[in-house]
Amino acid sequence: MTAMAPQPVHHDDDNNEVVLLSFAMEHLEGALQLSQEMSWPYRLEDWAIALELGQGFVLRNSAGTVIATAAWWAYGETHASAGMIIVAKAAQGRGHGARLMDALLAAAHPRTITLNSTAEGLALYERRSFVRIGVVQQHQGVPHERHQAPPASLVRAMAPSDAEAVARLDQQGTGWARRQMLDRLVQAGDGHVLVRDGEPRGYAISRRFGRGYVIGPVVAESAVDGRALIEASLACLGQVFVRVDTAASSQLGDWLESIGLRQVGDAITMVKGPHIPPAGPARMFALANQSFN
Structure with a gap:
């Protein structure tokens, strides 16, 4: 993954600085903790393979804690998939998911992007012109x-x-x-x-x-x-x-x-x-x- 300079700081409701960074190996432990909070079954090894094959972004607060992740995988120049989109429960409702998705879409452009959404994520994706094409069980x-x-x-x-x-x-x-x-x-x-x-x-x-x-x-x-x-x-x-x-x-x-x-x-x-x-x-x-x- 290529390194990315920290982006302009946003502030959450508690005035903690939240910075957007490229997803790097140093963020894997924080990503694992996020997935565990959501009861997602990823192991550290699963996160590592995902990052090895793809790229993405994290949001980190002033304490250095990873509070959100989003990743994507390029399939040539025309297609990509996106996933591992998680926002810590305590940080939800503050626009962090939207910020991550906008960064991801800009990085993956102009590829067609496929993802699998939970019910909670539908509105976020539909506002960004994603359309429903099926159901995965x-x-x-x-x-x-x-x-x-x-x-x-x-x-x-x-x-x-x-x-x-x-x-x-x-x-x-x-x-x-x-x-x-x-x-x-x-x-x-x-x-x-x-x-x-x-x-x-x-x-x-x-x-x-x-x-x-x-x-x-x-x-x-x-x-x-x-x-x-x-x-x-x-x-x-x-x-x-x-x-x-x-x-x-x-x-x-x-x-x-x-x-x-x-x-x-x-x-x-x-x-x-x-x-x-x-x-x-x-x-x-x-x-x-x-x-x-």
């Missing part, structure tokens, strides 16, 4: 039983030689160029590839995240194939705490509930800028997380 829990892996002729472990095919499938399913992020997620976890007629037709990555593991991204051409990729990941993970974030339209929600990954929340997917649905035929069936999309 958060499923999590410990599976009721161990899962059998699909036949090796259908789903196999991802190999280094699959990197180009995985990036191509991901771009089909998202419309984004994010090879660097995919490479880092594979490095942090394990990948599977679904093969049909000798060609990779879908992929899944699972890795440590939050309270246990997350399975995502998952990209495939059908819900049946998406389920097979998730089952391959579950077979490797065993009966541990697992999270899967999937679109309400994915047709996977009922199945995830049936295996013990109950829906515990949802978020509104929003976009600012031209939104062209991905070309396919591969589609996104599970997110890397709700910030990366």
Whole structure:
């Protein structure tokens, strides 16, 4: 991340100086405390990977405490995602979220930006011309039983030689160029590839995240194939705490509930800028997380 000079000071209701800074490694502990205050399950390692792959801003008060964060991830010159937007409870209602978002939008311009919003954030984003395009459902829990892996002729472990095919499938399913992020997620976890007629037709990555593991991204051409990729990941993970974030339209929600990954929340997917649905035929069936999309 490039360094950024402190911006003009704003004052909150208690006359504490609040300064806008580029998000740097020194802010990670403060960011972790913010997410813990909100009961978000990020570990310090999750924040570190996010910052390694992206950039953003923090607000810091005169005591040196991080009171707000916002991050974004560039996917080439045309698209980006935004997330990890948090304002400390004691600092809410003072325009800090708006200040962060305006800085983020200026930095990411002119890219189309996608994010997943809580109900509380909708008004902030809608005032900045974000529009709703879908719903993401958060499923999590410990599976009721161990899962059998699909036949090796259908789903196999991802190999280094699959990197180009995985990036191509991901771009089909998202419309984004994010090879660097995919490479880092594979490095942090394990990948599977679904093969049909000798060609990779879908992929899944699972890795440590939050309270246990997350399975995502998952990209495939059908819900049946998406389920097979998730089952391959579950077979490797065993009966541990697992999270899967999937679109309400994915047709996977009922199945995830049936295996013990109950829906515990949802978020509104929003976009600012031209939104062209991905070309396919591969589609996104599970997110890397709700910030990366």
